[in-house]
Amino acid sequence: DADVTQTPRNRITKTGKRIMLECSQTKGHDRMYWYRQDPGLGLRLIYYSFDVKDINKGEISDGYSVSRQAQAKFSLSLESAIPNQTALYFCATSPSGTHNEQFFGPGTRLTVL
Amino acid sequence: AQKVTQAQTEISVVEKEDVTLDCVYETRDTTYYLFWYKQPPSGELVFLIRRNSFDEQNEISGRYSWNFQKSTSSFNFTITASQVVDSAVYFCALSEASTGYALNFGKGTSLLVTP
Numbered sequence: 523d524a525d526v527t528q529t530p531r532n533r534i535t536k537t538g539k540r541i542m543l544e545c546s547q548t549k550g551h552d553r554m555y556w557y558r559q560d561p562g563l564g565l566r567l568i569y570y571s572f573d574v575k576d577i578n579k580g581e582i583s584d585g586y587s588v589s590r591q592a593q594a595k596f597s598l599s600l601e602s603a604i605p606n607q608t609a610l611y612f613c614a615t616s617p618s619g620t621h622n623e624q625f626f627g628p629g630t631r632l633t634v635l
Numbered sequence: 636a637q638k639v640t641q642a643q644t645e646i647s648v649v650e651k652e653d654v655t656l657d658c659v660y661e662t663r664d665t666t667y668y669l670f671w672y673k674q675p676p677s678g679e680l681v682f683l684i685r686r687n688s689f690d691e692q693n694e695i696s697g698r699y700s701w702n703f704q705k706s707t708s709s710f711n712f713t714i715t716a717s718q719v720v721d722s723a724v725y726f727c728a729l730s731e732a733s734t735g736y737a738l739n740f741g742k743g744t745s746l747l748v749t750p
Contacts, residue, residue, distance in 0.1 A: 553735075553736070555737055555738075557738075557740075562644070562742060562743075563742055564639075564726060564740040564741055564742040564743050565726070565738070565740040566740070567734070567737045567738070567739075570735050570737050572735065578735055580734075580737060610678070612680065614738075616736070621666075621667070621668035621685070621687065621730045621732075621736055622736070623670070623682050623685055624682075624738055625682075626672075626679065626680040628678070628679055629678055629679070
């Protein structure tokens with residue numbers, strides 16, 4: 523079984539809809555991250571969390587919110603989806619400590635019409 | 636401002652050629668880490684290497700090698716005797732304490748290896 527899972531893997535939605543992307547991990551890591559990938563732009567950080575009570579905004583948090591329901595779960599919400607949020611979304615985890623390797627989920631491809 | 640610059644957007648080589656992917660970074664931290672990830676056409680992100688700012692030794696892993704030079708703020712990646720399976724997008728990334736050790740990615744270099 524995969525250590526970092528994301529659901530759904532693909533989603534098509536309409537402008538204005540609320541949508542939640544979920545991430546779960548079995549690695550026992552404290553740190554979790556959400557990134558989005560756009561063609562030609564690399565990956566950009568949306569939010570990150572060091573533990574259940576510690577959530578921080580990343581470079582492009584506007585239009586997004588997150589919830590760390592448990593150590594193993596980190597959800598990303600789009601309250602009112604818009605077309606320019608069409609992208610590939612990745613969740614990642616890493617252990618505590620400094621500068622550790624991040625382990626990525628398989629990604630969620632989101633299309634907002 | 637872009638902290639990690641991968642100037643080569645796309646590279647195309649013929650199988651068995653050597654290819655170097657460039658990465659230039661910018662940071663004020665004295666302690667930082669650099670990473671390379673591979674994203675094959677299937678889309679997943681595959682970790683290749685992590686290097687800390689105090690270790691300037693070059694590293695070799697099979698056909699892959701990395702050249703870290705603090706003097707030029709570069710962390711270049713060379714594939715020797717490239718193969719078709721090396722075709723992917725390669726990302727260089729920087730980790731700094733000031734951003735919660737999140738990865739600051741370059742825009743990636745798309746490598747196409749043709750037979």
